[in-house]
Amino acid sequence: MKVSFVDLHAQYLSIKAEIDSAIAEVIAESAFIRGRHVDAFERAWADALKVKHCVSCANGTDALYIAMRGLGIKPGDEVITTAHSWIATSETITQAGGRVVFCDTQKDTFNIDPSLIETRITKATVGIIPVHLCGQAADMDEIMAIAKKHNLWVIEDCAQAHLAVYKGKLVGTFGNAATFSFYPGKNLGAYGDAGCIVTNDDRLADWTATFARHGGKGEHVMEGINSRMDGLQAAILNVKLPHLPAWTTARRRVAARYNDLLGHLDRLSTPKVAEDRSHVYHLYVVTTDTRDLLKKTLGDSGITTSLNYPKALPFYPAYAYLGHKPADFPAAYRNQSRILSLPIYPEMTDDMIQCVANRSREVITDASRAGATGAKLAEV
Numbered sequence: 001m002k003v004s005f006v007d008l009h010a011q012y013l014s015i016k017a018e019i020d021s022a023i024a025e026v027i028a029e030s031a032f033i034r035g036r037h038v039d040a041f042e043r044a045w046a047d048a049l050k051v052k053h054c055v056s057c058a059n060g061t062d063a064l065y066i067a068m069r070g071l072g073i074k075p076g077d078e079v080i081t082t083a084h085s086w087i088a089t090s091e092t093i094t095q096a097g098g099r100v101v102f103c104d105t106q107k108d109t110f111n112i113d114p115s116l117i118e119t120r121i122t123k124a125t126v127g128i129i130p131v132h133l134c135g136q137a138a139d140m141d142e143i144m145a146i147a148k149k150h151n152l153w154v155i156e157d158c159a160q161a162h163l164a165v166y167k168g169k170l171v172g173t174f175g176n177a178a179t180f181s182f183y184p185g186k187n188l189g190a191y192g193d194a195g196c197i198v199t200n201d202d203r204l205a206d207w208t209a210t211f212a213r214h215g216g217k218g219e220h221v222m223e224g225i226n227s228r229m230d231g232l233q234a235a236i237l238n239v240k241l242p243h244l245p246a247w248t249t250a251r252r253r254v255a256a257r258y259n260d261l262l263g264h265l266d267r268l269s270t271p272k273v274a275e276d277r278s279h280v281y282h283l284y285v286v287t288t289d290t291r292d293l294l295k296k297t298l299g300d301s302g303i304t305t306s307l308n309y310p311k312a313l314p315f316y317p318a319y320a321y322l323g324h325k326p327a328d329f330p331a332a333y334r335n336q337s338r339i340l341s342l343p344i345y346p347e348m349t350d351d352m353i354q355c356v357a358n359r360s361r362e363v364i365t366d367a368s369r370a371g372a373t374g375a376k377l378a379e380v
C-alpha cells in the first residue's frame, strides 16, 4: 500500500461541491483581491479564536515580518526565537532589521525551552517569538512571565497550530500578536499562499493593516508593502473553516492510533504531549536513533515521510555568520538526526495507519535485535 505524507486531493474530494461553488462565486463577482470573502474570513477567524482583530496578508512569512514592523522593531534590536523551526520564523527577524538570537529547545516537545530564554536576553532584546511547533503549544505561562519581567513583546508563530489549546485557551491569544499561515499543507490550508496576524491591540491591527496595503488606500500615511489575501483563497478558507474542528479531531485520532501501535517500542519515541495542552498534530514526529534507516525503508515501501527539519536553524549555512557550535544547542542538535515525521492527515484510513505503523515496527524491532546481538546496523 502506498501512503503519501499528506493528501490534499482527498480533502478536496470530501468538500468538492462547496469548494467549486465558492470558487465560481469569486470569479463571477471578480472579487479577486480582498473584497467580501476576505472581510468574511477575517471576521470568522477572529471569532473562532475569540480575538478582536484578524489582519489578512499574503502568507505566514509576511505575517511575521509585518507584525514585527508593527511592534516597532529597530535596526540592531535582538529577537529571541527557537533553534528548531521553519526558517520563516528567523529570516523575518533579519528582514525587519533585527538580529536573530536562537534559544535551544526542550528535548521532548521540540519547543523553545523557557528555562534558557533569560540566558539569551541582553540590553538589545526587544521580543520573543515562540513557535507552537508540530501543533503543540509552547510553555506560554513561562514565556509570558519572562516577557513581562523584561518588558519584551511576544509574537506567537502559530503556523502549525490552528486551534491548539494551552491551559484551556487557544494559541494565538497569549502574545501581543500571533501569526498564522494558510499554506495548502497547514491544518487550515488555502489553495495557494495566505496568512494573517491576529491581535487584541487596536493600534497594532490598524498599523499592520495599513502597512500591508501600501500604507493606506487613497491617503498613503506611510510607505508600506503589498501583502494581500486574495478572494479565491479567502473563499476557500471560508468553506474549510467550519470543517476544521472535525479535521482536528481526526488528526488526533490518527495520532492516538499511532501511539497505540508504536508507543511500546524500545528504540522509538512517540510524540510527548506536555501537561495542560491539546496537540493538533500538524506533524506526528517520532524520534529514533535509527532514523535514516527507518526513513529509507518506509520510502522503499511506498510510504512518504518528511524531516521537519533536517537541521536546526543555527546549523544552516544561512546562519554560519553566528558561528554556533552543536554544544550551543544540544537538544536541537541531538533531535535533528533523530526526528521523523510520519504521514498524518484527517482522511487517513485505519489501513493506512496500520501499514505505516507495522512497517515502522518491523524496522525498529529488527534494528533492536541487531543492536542487542552487537551486529552493525545497516548503513543507509
Ligand SMILES: *Cc1c(COP(=O)(O)O)cnc(C)c1O
Binding pocket: 059, 060, 061, 062, 085, 086, 088, 089, 131, 157, 159, 160, 180, 181, 182, 183, 193, 194, 195
Ligand atoms: C509554514 C510556516 C511559516 C510560514 O508560512 P508561509 O505561509 O509558508 O509563509 C512560518 N512559520 C512556521 C513555523 C511554519 O511552519
